[in-house]
Amino acid sequence: MARFLLLSAAILIAGCASAPQSSAPARAPLEPIAWPDDSRAVELQVLNRVSWGANSSSAADIARLGTGRWLDSQLRPARAPLPAEMQARIDAMTISQRPIADIAADLERQRRAFQSAPPEERKAERQAFQQELTRLGREAQARMLLRALYSPNQLEEHMTWFWMNHFSVFQFKGPLRGLLADYEERAIRPQALGRFRDLLGATARHPAMLIYLDNARNSAGRINENYARELMELHTLGVEGGYTQRDVEALAHILTGWSVDLTSGQLARFYPRRHDFTAKVFLGRTIQGRGAAELDEALDMLARHPATAHFVSRKLATFFVADEPPAALVERMAQTFALSDGDIGQVLRTMFVSPEFRASLGGKFKDPLHYALSALRLVLDERPLPDAQPVIGALARMGEPLYARATPDGYPLTRTDWASPGQLATRFEIARGIAYRVPVRVWDEPLGPLSAATRETLAQASSPQEWNLLLLSSPEFMNR
Amino acid sequence: MNRRAFLLSLPLLYAGRLLAAPSAPARFLLVFLRGGYDAANVLVPTSSAFYYETRPNIAVPKDAAIALDSDWGLHPALAESLHPLYQRGEAAFIPFAGTEDTSRSHFETQDSIELGQPLGARSYASGFMNRLAAELGALGAISFTNQLPVTFRGQAQVANVALNMVAKPGVDARQSEMIARMYRGTALGAPVAEGFAARDTVMRDLGDEMVAASRNAVTARAFEVQAKRIARLMRGDYRLGFVDVGGWDTHVGEGGASGQLATRLEELGRGLGALASEMGDAWRHTVVLVISEFGRTFRENGNRGTDHGHGTVYWALGGALRGARVAGEQVRVARETLFQDRDYPVLNEYRALLGGLFARLYGLQGEALGRIFPAAAPKDLALV
Numbered sequence: 110m111a112r113f114l115l116l117s118a119a120i121l122i123a124g125c126a127s128a129p130q131s132s133a134p135a136r137a138p139l140e141p142i143a144w145p146d147d148s149r150a151v152e153l154q155v156l157n158r159v160s161w162g163a164n165s166s167s168a169a170d171i172a173r174l175g176t177g178r179w180l181d182s183q184l185r186p187a188r189a190p191l192p193a194e195m196q197a198r199i200d201a202m203t204i205s206q207r208p209i210a211d212i213a214a215d216l217e218r219q220r221r222a223f224q225s226a227p228p229e230e231r232k233a234e235r236q237a238f239q240q241e242l243t244r245l246g247r248e249a250q251a252r253m254l255l256r257a258l259y260s261p262n263q264l265e266e267h268m269t270w271f272w273m274n275h276f277s278v279f280q281f282k283g284p285l286r287g288l289l290a291d292y293e294e295r296a297i298r299p300q301a302l303g304r305f306r307d308l309l310g311a312t313a314r315h316p317a318m319l320i321y322l323d324n325a326r327n328s329a330g331r332i333n334e335n336y337a338r339e340l341m342e343l344h345t346l347g348v349e350g351g352y353t354q355r356d357v358e359a360l361a362h363i364l365t366g367w368s369v370d371l372t373s374g375q376l377a378r379f380y381p382r383r384h385d386f387t388a389k390v391f392l393g394r395t396i397q398g399r400g401a402a403e404l405d406e407a408l409d410m411l412a413r414h415p416a417t418a419h420f421v422s423r424k425l426a427t428f429f430v431a432d433e434p435p436a437a438l439v440e441r442m443a444q445t446f447a448l449s450d451g452d453i454g455q456v457l458r459t460m461f462v463s464p465e466f467r468a469s470l471g472g473k474f475k476d477p478l479h480y481a482l483s484a485l486r487l488v489l490d491e492r493p494l495p496d497a498q499p500v501i502g503a504l505a506r507m508g509e510p511l512y513a514r515a516t517p518d519g520y521p522l523t524r525t526d527w528a529s530p531g532q533l534a535t536r537f538e539i540a541r542g543i544a545y546r547v548p549v550r551v552w553d554e555p556l557g558p559l560s561a562a563t564r565e566t567l568a569q570a571s572s573p574q575e576w577n578l579l580l581l582s583s584p585e586f587m588n589r
Numbered sequence: 590m591n592r593r594a595f596l597l598s599l600p601l602l603y604a605g606r607l608l609a610a611p612s613a614p615a616r617f618l619l620v621f622l623r624g625g626y627d628a629a630n631v632l633v634p635t636s637s638a639f640y641y642e643t644r645p646n647i648a649v650p651k652d653a654a655i656a657l658d659s660d661w662g663l664h665p666a667l668a669e670s671l672h673p674l675y676q677r678g679e680a681a682f683i684p685f686a687g688t689e690d691t692s693r694s695h696f697e698t699q700d701s702i703e704l705g706q707p708l709g710a711r712s713y714a715s716g717f718m719n720r721l722a723a724e725l726g727a728l729g730a731i732s733f734t735n736q737l738p739v740t741f742r743g744q745a746q747v748a749n750v751a752l753n754m755v756a757k758p759g760v761d762a763r764q765s766e767m768i769a770r771m772y773r774g775t776a777l778g779a780p781v782a783e784g785f786a787a788r789d790t791v792m793r794d795l796g797d798e799m800v801a802a803s804r805n806a807v808t809a810r811a812f813e814v815q816a817k818r819i820a821r822l823m824r825g826d827y828r829l830g831f832v833d834v835g836g837w838d839t840h841v842g843e844g845g846a847s848g849q850l851a852t853r854l855e856e857l858g859r860g861l862g863a864l865a866s867e868m869g870d871a872w873r874h875t876v877v878l879v880i881s882e883f884g885r886t887f888r889e890n891g892n893r894g895t896d897h898g899h900g901t902v903y904w905a906l907g908g909a910l911r912g913a914r915v916a917g918e919q920v921r922v923a924r925e926t927l928f929q930d931r932d933y934p935v936l937n938e939y940r941a942l943l944g945g946l947f948a949r950l951y952g953l954q955g956e957a958l959g960r961i962f963p964a965a966a967p968k969d970l971a972l973v
Binding site: 334348507518 | 694735749751756758759760764767771783785788836894
């Protein structure tokens with residue numbers, strides 16, 4: 110509580126608490142990062158932590174710029190296309206070529222058609238509909254993998270996944286496979302290094318979220334509190350953020366009327382006739398019933414709540430620093446969050462320049478996604494990935510398929526969640542699948558100094574492929 | 590060592606019916622229904638007018654429910670699977686069960702139940718199933734899940750395997766040994782070795798035919814396939830198990846005697862029935878406990894579904910169960926008895942209930958039980 114009071118004071122100084130509106134002050138420029146040491150070993154460690162894995166091209170980038178300037182460039186990414194072949198593959202996808210309004214309207218027409226089709230045709234039409242959804246979902250997954258593997262803006266890709274996981278949706282619910290690509294592209298990615306409030310507003314108005322957490326069905330007299338609860342528990346305040354069941358109910362009433370019409374062109378819509386226009390008492394404040402504007406008032410309160418600053422900062426530090434991040438670091442990040450009105454770039458900057466971040470390098474256990482992507486980046490470097498589908502399958506086998514966390518909490522981020530006996534055994538199988546496709550020994554420098562046991566074991570490898578299997582299975586490659 | 594040997598010999602005295610011979614030690618499987626299943630539509634309070642008033646669209650009609658006694662009926666989706674077990678005395682239901690945690694958050698409540706600590710004290714150092722494994726000493730403990738669940742995390746070594754994705758390994762024995770050698774003496778040394786050992790045991794116990802069948806498992810029968818494999822492994826090398834089943838968070842369009850929940854139940858019931866028969870003789874020494882993080886709102890919501898509630902219904906199954914009854918403390922189902930005018934109350938707290946079961950099953954008591962469930966007095970429902 111003392112912590113929250115302190116942060117509240119910080120917000121008052123910044124002059125935001127008393128003016129709840131979404132027109133935020135202009136974002137302050139980021140100060141350049143002063144980085145003390147530029148040894149090659151530290152550069153590779155920073156790459157392993159702030160990217161999807163060090164490879165020779167990213168190592169050349171960071172060596173050219175120096176660690177501080179490389180981090181600066183990651184925080185303010187310039188538009189950069191992928192290598193031509195990869196960019197061409199993305200450009201050729203339906204999700205790149207057709208506006209989401211058209212995709213969604215077609216899907217909705219297709220759905221209505223099979224539902225009203227005569228029984229003997231219904232099954233075939235339904236299957237065609239499902240196949241189209243699956244195809245669109247696979248495009249979104251392939252696009253994510255290509256960007257993660259080849260984009261020079263690695264922090265942007267990292268943070269896009271982080272927020273997709275924070276505002277997680279489950280692709281196999283309803284028509285979500287068809288909406289995923291747009292959710293990532295419009296609601297998450299443009300804000301991934303921007304303002305938290307913008308992420309909150311964009312996700313709350315996206316049909317993917319409204320459908321996933323049932324708000325599309327939430328209307329006056331027919332209350333559904335699913336989204337209201339998770340919006341506070343998982344997206345903003347955290348379960349210990351001080352809200353009550355009454356606040357959940359109040360927020361559910363504020364959210365009435367926000368629904369989806371996939372044929373309308375704008376997809377997410379506010380339906381005044383489904384809204385509860387009575388006044389609500391939310392987190393101790395009375396919100397006057399006046400329609401769509403109530404949502405922004407509530408989201409402003411949530412985005413600027415001290416518990417949110419702390420909850421989001423801790424999650425970022427868990428992802429980037431340590432499973433149990435140092436409290437003092439989280440506190441400083443939360444202060445930056447409050448003072449910058451939730452500027453994520455500023456919060457990350459506070460983290461990057463901290464001694465805690467530097468001291469933690471090399472100490473985070475890779476979750477399956479980091480594991481697979483870092484192995485592929487190391488092995489492929491700039492050579493094209495032949496086919497994304499086996500990678501999509503490997504992630505599912507390791508328990509972390511893209512966009513497929515069934516529950517709204519997103520995937521966990523700590524070692525205990527991913528280092529069970531069964532998962533390790535599966536991980537070595539995935540290592541084998543990658544290692545045996547490469548006829549030469551892969552570059553081992555990004556792993557840092559190898560232990561005596563690892564060196565001795567590698568020396569016994571009977572082929573370059575087996576050497577690769579052992580290297581990708583080594584304790585050194587499990588960490589980032 | 591002596592203490593453990595002593596404890597393991599005690600079950601003969603406490604549960605003689607269950608443990609006829611030392612060569613047939615008790616097996617325990619915890620089934621966690623993640624998402625908070627709607628207990629009031631599974632063990633239906635058929636004598637409660639209030640139930641039918643408040644669930645105009647989703648109640649299970651009295652004539653559709655299978656009458657268990659004058660107050661309770663069973664969801665018809667379980668007619669072919671659980672009801673026969675119940676009639677044979679191999680199933681019991683415990684209503685008004687659950688935790689004192691009232692956060693109504695899936696994640697918060699699942700974690701707190703899996704940890705098994707007194708409310709307010711929360712340490713992720715170990716879950717109660719791991720502490721049970723530690724008390725029971727060297728017996729095979731395994732989670733049939735991709736991740737090791739919170740309840741099985743801790744000091745005791747526990748294997749895990751995702752049974753829907755079993756495949757013949759590509760990493761051969763020599764390579765496995767080389768990989769294990771790189772980890773020896775590190776923090777991951779034990780799980781890496783356990784991972785290879787469990788992989789080999791699973792391949793042996795399931796056999797080639799079962800593994801080959803996994804490739805085209807039909808989705809609707811996915812749990813049945815999984816449950817048969819669980820039985821194979823639990824009648825073999827493993828005696829303490831965990832599995833979770835998702836898909837119970839029915840906020841919208843839940844259905845009544847048929848519909849969304851009924852489909853899930855049918856699949857779950859069929860799997861549990863298959864598990865019981867696949868266990869063979871070992872079923873007589875097995876207890877399966879089915880739990881969930883909370884029940885749901887007693888009244889249906891605006892979308893013909895239900896929201897997060899409080900008290901739930903646990904199911905106990907087993908070849909030597911003293912079943913065919915609705916067990917534990919109960920109260921008349923009416924508006925006045927609801928918790929916060931909204932949900933089932935919790936009258937049978939899970940730590941007390943599980944402690945009582947473990948006392949029966951393994952002869953654990955006093956300090957040993959206190960290490961599994963600190964500061965909880967066991968409540969004996971004489972389930973075995």
